[in-house]
Amino acid sequence: MNNTLFKVYAFLVLFFVALVFQAKSHHDTKALIGKLTKRIDSGDSTAENYYNRAIEYRVLGQMEEAENDLKMALERNINFTVARRELTRILSKKGKHKLAIISAEKVIINAITQREKSSSMILLAEVLLNAGEPSEAIKYSSTAFKLNPKGKIEWYLLHARLLREIKRNDERPKILNRGYQTTGSIVLRNAWIDSLLECEQYEKALPIIEEELLESRLKSSWKLRRARAYIGTGNIDAAMNDLRTCLKELDQRIHPKNPAMTLIADRGLAHALLGNVDTAKNDLAHLIEIGADKWITAPLEKAIDSIGNQ
Amino acid sequence: MRIIYIIVIFCFPSISLGQEGDNIFSRSPYLQLATDSSIHIVWRTKIKINPIIRYGKDLGDLNKKIGSELILERRTVDESDESINDELSLFDAPKGTRQFEAKIPNLDPNSTYYYSVFDGEKRLTPKDSSYHFKTHPKPGTKSPLYFWVVGDSGTGGENQAKVHSAMRKYNQFKKLKLDMYIHVGDMAYNSGTDDEFSERFFKMYEPTLRNTVCWAAMGNHEGRTSKGENGIGPYYDAYICPKAAEAGGLPSGKEAYYSFDYGKVHFIVLDSHDLDRRPTGAMAQWLKADLEKTKAEWLVAYFHHPPYTKGSHDSDKEQQLIEMREHIMPILESGGVDIVFTGHSHIYERSMLINGAYATPTVSEGVILDDGDGNPNGDGPYMKSAGLVPHNGTVQVVAGHGGTNVSRKGTMPIMRSIFVENGSVLISISENVLTGTMLNLDGLIRDTFAIKKEGNITHSPIEDPWNPVTGQKPIKKKSISGGMKVPPVAKMIIGKNSQWAYFLDAESPPENWNTLAFNHSSWEKGESGFGFGDNDDRTVLGNMKNKYTTLYLRRSFALPEGVDHKKIGLVVSYDDAFIAYINGKEILRVGIESGNGKKARNISAHEAKNTFEYFPFDASAIKALEGGVNILAIEGHNYKKESSDFTIHPTLILKK
Numbered sequence: 001m002n003n004t005l006f007k008v009y010a011f012l013v014l015f016f017v018a019l020v021f022q023a024k025s026h027h028d029t030k031a032l033i034g035k036l037t038k039r040i041d042s043g044d045s046t047a048e049n050y051y052n053r054a055i056e057y058r059v060l061g062q063m064e065e066a067e068n069d070l071k072m073a074l075e076r077n078i079n080f081t082v083a084r085r086e087l088t089r090i091l092s093k094k095g096k097h098k099l100a101i102i103s104a105e106k107v108i109i110n111a112i113t114q115r116e117k118s119s120s121m122i123l124l125a126e127v128l129l130n131a132g133e134p135s136e137a138i139k140y141s142s143t144a145f146k147l148n149p150k151g152k153i154e155w156y157l158l159h160a161r162l163l164r165e166i167k168r169n170d171e172r173p174k175i176l177n178r179g180y181q182t183t184g185s186i187v188l189r190n191a192w193i194d195s196l197l198e199c200e201q202y203e204k205a206l207p208i209i210e211e212e213l214l215e216s217r218l219k220s221s222w223k224l225r226r227a228r229a230y231i232g233t234g235n236i237d238a239a240m241n242d243l244r245t246c247l248k249e250l251d252q253r254i255h256p257k258n259p260a261m262t263l264i265a266d267r268g269l270a271h272a273l274l275g276n277v278d279t280a281k282n283d284l285a286h287l288i289e290i291g292a293d294k295w296i297t298a299p300l301e302k303a304i305d306s307i308g309n310q
Numbered sequence: 311m312r313i314i315y316i317i318v319i320f321c322f323p324s325i326s327l328g329q330e331g332d333n334i335f336s337r338s339p340y341l342q343l344a345t346d347s348s349i350h351i352v353w354r355t356k357i358k359i360n361p362i363i364r365y366g367k368d369l370g371d372l373n374k375k376i377g378s379e380l381i382l383e384r385r386t387v388d389e390s391d392e393s394i395n396d397e398l399s400l401f402d403a404p405k406g407t408r409q410f411e412a413k414i415p416n417l418d419p420n421s422t423y424y425y426s427v428f429d430g431e432k433r434l435t436p437k438d439s440s441y442h443f444k445t446h447p448k449p450g451t452k453s454p455l456y457f458w459v460v461g462d463s464g465t466g467g468e469n470q471a472k473v474h475s476a477m478r479k480y481n482q483f484k485k486l487k488l489d490m491y492i493h494v495g496d497m498a499y500n501s502g503t504d505d506e507f508s509e510r511f512f513k514m515y516e517p518t519l520r521n522t523v524c525w526a527a528m529g530n531h532e533g534r535t536s537k538g539e540n541g542i543g544p545y546y547d548a549y550i551c552p553k554a555a556e557a558g559g560l561p562s563g564k565e566a567y568y569s570f571d572y573g574k575v576h577f578i579v580l581d582s583h584d585l586d587r588r589p590t591g592a593m594a595q596w597l598k599a600d601l602e603k604t605k606a607e608w609l610v611a612y613f614h615h616p617p618y619t620k621g622s623h624d625s626d627k628e629q630q631l632i633e634m635r636e637h638i639m640p641i642l643e644s645g646g647v648d649i650v651f652t653g654h655s656h657i658y659e660r661s662m663l664i665n666g667a668y669a670t671p672t673v674s675e676g677v678i679l680d681d682g683d684g685n686p687n688g689d690g691p692y693m694k695s696a697g698l699v700p701h702n703g704t705v706q707v708v709a710g711h712g713g714t715n716v717s718r719k720g721t722m723p724i725m726r727s728i729f730v731e732n733g734s735v736l737i738s739i740s741e742n743v744l745t746g747t748m749l750n751l752d753g754l755i756r757d758t759f760a761i762k763k764e765g766n767i768t769h770s771p772i773e774d775p776w777n778p779v780t781g782q783k784p785i786k787k788k789s790i791s792g793g794m795k796v797p798p799v800a801k802m803i804i805g806k807n808s809q810w811a812y813f814l815d816a817e818s819p820p821e822n823w824n825t826l827a828f829n830h831s832s833w834e835k836g837e838s839g840f841g842f843g844d845n846d847d848r849t850v851l852g853n854m855k856n857k858y859t860t861l862y863l864r865r866s867f868a869l870p871e872g873v874d875h876k877k878i879g880l881v882v883s884y885d886d887a888f889i890a891y892i893n894g895k896e897i898l899r900v901g902i903e904s905g906n907g908k909k910a911r912n913i914s915a916h917e918a919k920n921t922f923e924y925f926p927f928d929a930s931a932i933k934a935l936e937g938g939v940n941i942l943a944i945e946g947h948n949y950k951k952e953s954s955d956f957t958i959h960p961t962l963i964l965k966k
Contacts, residue, residue: 028622028717061629115540152539153563153592184554185563187595217698218602218645253644253700257676258668260640261589262598295590 032056047077054086063090081110088123097131118148122155125162134165153185160191161295170199193225194299202229220249224266227273243270261287265296272303280304334359334434336407337512339427339441340519342550344490345557345570346419346446349523350550351412351427354403359429361410369424369439382411384547400547402535403504411550420447442521444489446572449558450605452741453573456486458522459612459735461494461653462529463712466510469732470713472751474515477734480749488522489572491515494653494709495529495583495614502532504544511548526551527579528566529614529653530630538566538581551579560600567593569600575739576606578647580613580638587633594641601645607763608739609698611642612651616708618672620720621657621730626671636668639704646698648744648761651735653710657718658735658748660684660727660757662775663692663703667724674723674777679703679769681776681783683726684759686745691760695767696742703769705761707746709735721821725778727757779822780894787889787899787930791914793923796881797965803867803878804942804962807837807848813862814851818907823862824943825894826936830864838863839883839959840946846883846920846957856951860907861958863944873964875935879926883959884946885918890925890960891943897931902947913949918957926965 036053039045054069070087073080084107091100104124111117121144128137141159145151156179160172176192179185196205206229212222223246230239250267254260268283284300337354344350351363361381364372386407387399400409417423424442427434435441447453458477463470481488498506512519526549528538536543541564551565552558559569559576566581578600585593601609617635618625625631631654642650643665663684667677680703682689694702706724711732718730733750742764748757774784811830813819822828836849840861851861869878880890880898887901889910896906903912946958 029628059628059630061627061632119540154539154586157592183563184561185592185596186555186560186599187592188563190595190599216602217605221598221602255640255644255666255668255701258640258666260644261637262594262641263644293590 029056029059047073047080051083063094066090079110081107085123088127092127092130100127101131114147118144125158129162134162138162138166150182153183153188156188173199197225197228200232202232205229218249220246221266224270231273243274246270261290261292261296265300268300269303272300272307275307277304277307337508338516338520339435341443341523343552343556344446344523346448347417348413348415349443349445351425353427354407354409356406362428363412363425364428365414365423365425367423372424372426376412376414384409401543417445419445420453421445440521449571451573454740455489455572455575456738457490457492458488459492459651459709459737460712462496462656462710462714464497464499464510465713466514467713469751470514473712473732473734476749476751476753479753491518491522491524492612492651493524493526494612494651495527496531496653499531501534502545503535507544507548527613528581528583530583533583538584541565560603562596571606574607576604576609578611582613582615582630582634587637589637594637597641607697608744609647610649611647614652615654616652618661618706618722618724619655619659619708620722621655621659621708621710622717623655624719632670639668643704644700646700646702647704649705651707651709655708655710656714656716657708658711658729658733659708659722659725660759661706661724662726663705664724665701665703672722672724674775675773676771678724678772678775681772686760691762693767694761694763696763696765707735721779723778729756780825782895787896789899789901789903791901793925796922796924799963800966801964802961803964804865806961809835810838811835811864812840814854814858819862824891826941839957841957843955844957846918854956859948859951861946865942866939867942867962868939875932877965879924879963879965881922881924881961881963883918883922883957884916885955885957886916886949887913887947888958889945892931892934893936893941895934897934898925907945910947913947915949
């Protein structure tokens with residue numbers, strides 16, 4: 001074997017070893033962190049290595065370490081947008097709102113295409129909502145829609161939520177219906193029906209609810225919606241009947257020790273509408289205890305309040 | 311020189327032998343998005359062609375045609391080409407790539423068609439019966455279903471090929487034909503790039519993909535280049551997923567998560583990697599709505615990150631896995647899910663019948679509905695009520711063993727079958743029985759389980775289920791306060807001052823430390839008795855006081871031939887308490903009310919006083935004995951760290 005061939009051979013052997021090493025080590029989160037740490041400590045402290053390690057720290061829920069690594073990544077590459085987006089989300093989640101807003105604004109500055117700009121606007125809107133500034137947030141979600149009129153499912157949900165926060169409930173059906181027509185998402189269709197009920201547009205919602213009740217296997221959420229419509233239209237007996245059958249089905253679906261969050265919300269609302277305030281309050285307290293956000297608790301809170309005001 | 315050439319060919323297949331020279335396809339034709347009346351055929355070329363699909367029910371008479379006007383053409387973005395919009399561009403395919411997506415409409419349900427791809431009049435695929443597709447049966451109609459489940463396979467390596475080949479040979483031998491192929495993610499290592507997809511997925515599975523639809527869930531490795539949020543990337547270029555409920559279910563509006571029907575079976579596919587997994591997220595809301603709507607009789611869910619695993623990943627520690635368990639599993643089980651397939655963790659793990667196991671860390675107590683092996687020829691299938699009934703039991707299958715390196719971190723307590731080897735899973739659903747088979751890369755069946763649905767079945771959670779560490783149901787021993795006077799000894803099986811392996815640490819020992827299979831070669835060795843403080847110990851544990859309360863001991867022994875098991879017993883000097891195991895099974899508990907290891911509670915004080923007490927083997931201890939080598943394992947406890955002394959000196963005797 002001559003010298004050149006030997007070099008080729010050696011290269012290929014090393015190539016194989018590297019492949020095997022990569023294949024063996026990259027699947028275990030802790031092992032990958034260890035591998036990236038070794039690289040960083042040995043001088044290969046690139047923005048990518050810090051970013052990749054941050055992502056693995058996030059997988060393990062080690063947010064402090066993730067935040068530090070993202071900052072290091074950005075120190076090395078100020079235009080590393082993916083890292084900045086990630087850092088923005090972590091800061092916002094940790095309640096460092098001012099820093100999160102500044103970070104999101106930098107993401108907007110770095111955005112080049114329409115798509116990047118619009119999704120950056122949504123990021124800032126999310127951060128502002130978390131910071132308790134829905135009026136400011138809605139300016140950015142509106143801009144995002146102007147830049148990208150088709151939008152995305154999550155954008156419509158966010159925008160509708162912001163409208164609720166700033167007490168412009170009447171505008172919610174329109175944006176949610178537009179979202180449904182644009183994306184076809186059943187989540188937006190159902191949110192639209194809920195918004196119709198909240199805006200007391202019962203006649204519009206009822207035919208769709210009736211159709212869903214005919215076609216669905218599990219009917220509790222649709223019975224709950226129909227009961228709300230019946231109450232709105234003064235058909236109280238029918239509403240009470242729906243609420244009772246709704247609760248019967250929910251008893252089957254809700255695990256006694258580990259209930260699903262959205263099903264507790266449904267049960268609480270059914271109890272509230274039946275006038276079982278204490279049971280409804282228990283469900284609300286349970287929801288808050290397990291970390292349900294306002295999006296889930298708001299209808300139940302409103303129902304409990306309205307009983308209290310009667 | 312020949313060797314070098316072979317290595318070069320192996321390393322760089324794309325530049326070797328001009329292997330695509332005669333083949334116009336850069337991705338051979340494969341099937342996508344089947345319904346009861348339509349299917350998609352997708353392929354790629356490196357040159358411009360006039361694409362035509364001819365198809366028909368008779369291989370010799372492909373009498374129907376889809377012309378180029380109905381075939382979607384997607385291309386790599388060329389800056390000079392302004393005719394191409396975002397939706398028609400390919401993410402990072404090689405320059406000049408053209409991807410053709412032909413939807414074949416107006417087909418008969420549950421019917422087989424043959425097809426061929428043409429460039430104008432030139433036939434590009436051979437006249438070969440393997441180029442065929444079968445439409446789905448009408449939703450809601452009874453039809454048997456047979457499908458293949460694979461995860462974490464996309465290395466392009468030998469094991470991946472072996473797993474694929476084993477499945478094909480098995481089906482050939484059994485005369486079985488796949489109706490579909492499910493991939494639970496990580497199909498194109500290392501980053502799911504376009505090239506990696508071509509080499510490590512499409513080329514590898516080509517003979518299967520040309521006649522079997524692969525319904526995919528995105529893995530974290532594909533997630534490095536493809537994003538669920540916007541549906542952009544090589545993964546989304548490769549697959550056509552039913553975001554508008556084209557194949558049943560409810561429209562998700564995203565290709566990242568979707569559902570589809572096959573007869574009376576409803577499939578739900580989720581993105582566990584890069585979308586909001588919270589109950590308030592759009593994906594969870596869609597899932598709830600979809601579950602409420604379906605009227606299928608079987609419910610199958612799959613996604614990448616396993617809610618329960620101790621393979622190469624740990625579901626008690628990693629965020630995505632924890633969230634899938636805590637947030638998504640309650641929704642799935644409240645909708646009556648039957649079976650969940652996942653990957654990510656490079657192992658095969660299959661659970662007992664479970665419900666409500668959402669806690670972190672996962673425990674088995676109170677969440678197992680049936681702790682049998684589920685094998686129709688063993689303990690029998692898992693029984694469930696007919697139809698879809700909330701919280702009636704789920705089987706979890708981690709199938710992350712499709713080709714990459716397998717490994718194991720520990721034992722997930724809800725699992726019934728665990729194999730650390732490459733393989734895949736074959737599932738058949740016929741009438742009211744679902745049968746699962748784990749086939750390893752050598753074509754051997756390593757696990758079989760079944761779920762049978764009949765009548766109205768009510769389960770009660772089992773408080774002390776079968777334990778995958780010991781391989782047995784735990785037998786709770788009542789704690790006793792002391793032993794008997796030592797009888798005359800015929801033979802010492804383990805004598806005084808014998809050599810033992812021991813473990814003394816603040817941490818617990820490995821969970822299977824007391825079993826026969828455990829290797830204690832890394833433990834320290836010493837002669838009994840063990841302890842400190844009262845001058846009666848051969849191995850003095852000088853660092854135990856104020857630091858540790860528990861010492862773990864192991865020693866193997868063999869029984870003399872023809873021995874009367876009823877004459878065997880332990881003779882122990884102890885201060886303060888201990889638990890004894892034979893081959894992993896607890897046989898004796900002295901002075902400890904409950905729990906084991908660090909969880910031992912209510913430990914009584916007891917002075918050894920340089921005396922020994924006798925504890926004869928009861929029926930359960932005798933049953934735990936093996937014919938050849940056995941392991942006697944003992945955990946000795948001090949009732950508190952600050953105690954002034956500690957002793958454990960076990961012997962095993964045969965009385966006269």
